[in-house]
Amino acid sequence: MSGNRCQISLDRPFAMHRGGELHGVEIAYETWGELNAKRDNAVLIFTGLSPSAHAASATDDPAPGWWEDMLGPGRAIDTDRFFVICVNSLGSCFGSTGPASTNPDTGFVYRLNFPILSIEDIADGGAAVVEHLGIDQLAYVIGPSMGGMTALAFAMMHPDRVAALVLISSAVRALPFAIAIRSVQREIIRSDPAWNHGDYTGHGADAGMQLARKLGMISYRSAEEWKHRFGRERASADETHPGWGFHIEFEIEAYLEHHAKKFVGSFDANCYLYLSRAMDLFDTADHGGCLESGMACVKAERVLVIGVTSDILFPLQQQRELAGLLQTPGRDVTLTELPSKQGHDSFLVDMDRFRPVISGFLG
Amino acid sequence: MSGNRCQISLDRPFAMHRGGELHGVEIAYETWGELNAKRDNAVLIFTGLSPSAHAASATDDPAPGWWEDMLGPGRAIDTDRFFVICVNSLGSCFGSTGPASTNPDTGFVYRLNFPILSIEDIADGGAAVVEHLGIDQLAYVIGPSMGGMTALAFAMMHPDRVAALVLISSAVRALPFAIAIRSVQREIIRSDPAWNHGDYTGHGADAGMQLARKLGMISYRSAEEWKHRFGRERASADETHPGWGFHIEFEIEAYLEHHAKKFVGSFDANCYLYLSRAMDLFDTADHGGCLESGMACVKAERVLVIGVTSDILFPLQQQRELAGLLQTPGRDVTLTELPSKQGHDSFLVDMDRFRPVISGFLG
Numbered sequence: 001m002s003g004n005r006c007q008i009s010l011d012r013p014f015a016m017h018r019g020g021e022l023h024g025v026e027i028a029y030e031t032w033g034e035l036n037a038k039r040d041n042a043v044l045i046f047t048g049l050s051p052s053a054h055a056a057s058a059t060d061d062p063a064p065g066w067w068e069d070m071l072g073p074g075r076a077i078d079t080d081r082f083f084v085i086c087v088n089s090l091g092s093c094f095g096s097t098g099p100a101s102t103n104p105d106t107g108f109v110y111r112l113n114f115p116i117l118s119i120e121d122i123a124d125g126g127a128a129v130v131e132h133l134g135i136d137q138l139a140y141v142i143g144p145s146m147g148g149m150t151a152l153a154f155a156m157m158h159p160d161r162v163a164a165l166v167l168i169s170s171a172v173r174a175l176p177f178a179i180a181i182r183s184v185q186r187e188i189i190r191s192d193p194a195w196n197h198g199d200y201t202g203h204g205a206d207a208g209m210q211l212a213r214k215l216g217m218i219s220y221r222s223a224e225e226w227k228h229r230f231g232r233e234r235a236s237a238d239e240t241h242p243g244w245g246f247h248i249e250f251e252i253e254a255y256l257e258h259h260a261k262k263f264v265g266s267f268d269a270n271c272y273l274y275l276s277r278a279m280d281l282f283d284t285a286d287h288g289g290c291l292e293s294g295m296a297c298v299k300a301e302r303v304l305v306i307g308v309t310s311d312i313l314f315p316l317q318q319q320r321e322l323a324g325l326l327q328t329p330g331r332d333v334t335l336t337e338l339p340s341k342q343g344h345d346s347f348l349v350d351m352d353r354f355r356p357v358i359s360g361f362l363g
Numbered sequence: 364m365s366g367n368r369c370q371i372s373l374d375r376p377f378a379m380h381r382g383g384e385l386h387g388v389e390i391a392y393e394t395w396g397e398l399n400a401k402r403d404n405a406v407l408i409f410t411g412l413s414p415s416a417h418a419a420s421a422t423d424d425p426a427p428g429w430w431e432d433m434l435g436p437g438r439a440i441d442t443d444r445f446f447v448i449c450v451n452s453l454g455s456c457f458g459s460t461g462p463a464s465t466n467p468d469t470g471f472v473y474r475l476n477f478p479i480l481s482i483e484d485i486a487d488g489g490a491a492v493v494e495h496l497g498i499d500q501l502a503y504v505i506g507p508s509m510g511g512m513t514a515l516a517f518a519m520m521h522p523d524r525v526a527a528l529v530l531i532s533s534a535v536r537a538l539p540f541a542i543a544i545r546s547v548q549r550e551i552i553r554s555d556p557a558w559n560h561g562d563y564t565g566h567g568a569d570a571g572m573q574l575a576r577k578l579g580m581i582s583y584r585s586a587e588e589w590k591h592r593f594g595r596e597r598a599s600a601d602e603t604h605p606g607w608g609f610h611i612e613f614e615i616e617a618y619l620e621h622h623a624k625k626f627v628g629s630f631d632a633n634c635y636l637y638l639s640r641a642m643d644l645f646d647t648a649d650h651g652g653c654l655e656s657g658m659a660c661v662k663a664e665r666v667l668v669i670g671v672t673s674d675i676l677f678p679l680q681q682q683r684e685l686a687g688l689l690q691t692p693g694r695d696v697t698l699t700e701l702p703s704k705q706g707h708d709s710f711l712v713d714m715d716r717f718r719p720v721i722s723g724f725l726g
Contacts (some may be wrong), residue, residue: 005445043694059469175586175595176589176594176595176614177586177590179616179617180580180581180616180619186573187609208554211550211554214543214546217543217580218544222540223539223540227539229539230644231538231539232536232537232538246549246640249644250539252543269519277609281612315586
């Protein structure tokens with residue numbers, strides 16, 4: 001499949017939503033398919049907290065992407081029909097400017113001197129790419145999880161640029177259960193002596209990042225899935241190790257260990273902290289004073305909201321709230337509740353349920 | 364209210380369920396009320412992971428107990444009628460032998476040389492107290508959470524000693540979601556450099572214990588409760604502190620911080636690790652090869668199982684499973700599903716719902 005890895009560099013200052021500005025901002029993105037002559041077949045995808053812009057394999061990068069089964073020629077997001085753009089979030093560490101980048105004004109890595117990151121800033125990073133590509137209006141803006149928050153912020157802040165929205169397992173604002181989980185994850189990372197108040201070498205805080213990822217996995221999947229998948233199965237001998245008298249006993253522990261080890265080394269600790277906090281801070285009511293006022297700016301004519309019954313991080317009630325708030329005369333809002341068992345992560349794994357819903361909406 | 368703080372010291376070796384034996388075992392317990400002449404009015408309470416035997420205030424210790432509103436003269440567990448015993452779990456650190464105790468054979472604190480602790484050992488600790496008190500059969504054995512697992516183990520291992528059982532928000536075995544949460548909590552504690560492979564001074568690993576407690580609170584309460592209680596309320600200025608750029612922002616974070624700080628200093632880190640693992644290891648199927656075989660030994664004539672709809676740690680399905688497995692001709696099994704909003708901890712806080720159910724069952 002054709003595809004391009006790109007990066008734009010802004011020559012204007014980038015004003016941050018909660019104060020401060022960045023200079024020389026770079027936004028990495030990838031594209032698949034071709035923009036048509038009318039420039040009206042573009043689809044913009046915002047990602048969850050941790051993925052890069054590499055949503056699917058391409059000639060530039062044949063490695064499978066994080067949404068490989070969703071995106072490609074003839075797939076649900078059909079790159080034979082659409083020009084698909086996926087951006088790496090501002091604040092992340094896969095080519096876009098973030099806390100791990102060097103501040104061009106000082107020559108030093110930003111680290112904790114990076115200004116507070118908001119979901120709105122990530123949306124503006126996407127807007128800069130869209131503007132650069134000369135696209136007036138996107139046929140679809142799509143986002144799962146944090147990417148759904150970002151897609152919503154984008155639709156609120158750049159209403160004329162969005163014809164249709166697909167919001168997957170996201171929310172109009174963070175609620176305290178999810179805030180608590182993310183806050184503890186951040187404290188786990190900050191408690192790792194290797195984090196060193198953000199001034200580390202390498203990716204920083206490997207042990208803390210691993211533990212935070214394990215807690216993340218607990219919040220991303222579901223008790224029901226794990227019950228059927230792991231039960232009380234014991235870990236095989238080569239997965240256990242002493243751990244000072246508390247070795248890995250159960251297969252579920254080996255599974256968490258495997259995922260944690262895979263994650264570490266690929267993600268910068270400070271970037272993780274900034275992106276995680278951005279989700280906690282997100283609240284559409286910040287735009288005008290109430291949830292309704294934030295939504296009132298949205299002009300998208302068609303909206304698809306997808307939620308999963310087993311999601312504990314962005315529960316179904318939040319999808320219903322989101323769909324309800326977007327309901328307005330003249331807009332077609334579809335709420336699809338999927339009985340997927342894999343919790344919040346279902347959009348990454350329960351493809352047989354997700355593909356037809358998205359492909360149906362994209363016509 | 365009258366009440367006694369007591370401790371027995373066993374002059375026989377105490378064989379541990381998973382191997383090894385302890386010498387000079389001590390079990391702390393408290394009692395309220397009077398044992399009648401027929402010695403048939405005794406109630407035995409096993410606790411959750413962290414409480415001491417101090418379930419209610421008493422002349423010996425007027426401080427409110429962990430189940431103060433449940434237990435006392437005229438209360439649901441009526442100490443005017445019953446002789447109530449609450450034991451501190453073997454492996455804990457409030458007067459009973461555990462990893463923080465000195466091994467009389469070596470003169471050194473056990474620490475990680477304490478043998479693997481099982482729920483069955485805690486049950487046997489309770490049995491030693493009952494035997495010491497000369498009670499052949501308990502009118503009721505009651506346990507919430509880990510205490511419910513212990514009460515069940517007690518009923519399986521000492522069937523003639525149990526006339527009736529009250530099992531609250533417990534389970535016949537640990538499932539992977541709960542194992543994952545407890546495993547991450549233990550790893551958080553073990554990752555604190557102050558834990559020092561179990562060889563610490565003081566309570567050990569204060570930072571790790573605080574973080575583990577925060578994760579515990581997330582699993583003990585419910586998203587619904589927190590949504591209504593905290594919403595997106597910001598923490599007051601005196602609750603926030605810099606935290607290297609990631610200070611406490613939301614009231615939910617201040618709440619977790621408050622509970623974490625209260626917990627630390629009261630509980631020994633190694634004891635926590637041992638008790639936590641004991642819950643993961645618990646599986647009634649270990650007794651005879653299947654869940655049914657473990658239950659087959661139970662002789663209690665009446666059983667009350669209480670579950671809470673919002674419990675994510677010991678979910679309602681596990682209460683239904685437990686009640687179903689205990690169902691047998693001639694036994695009266697009552698399953699009560701309460702719509703409490705406070706999650707697993709409801710038995711400690713939603714007294715208006717719990718009291719009438721327990722008081723009704725105790726007649």
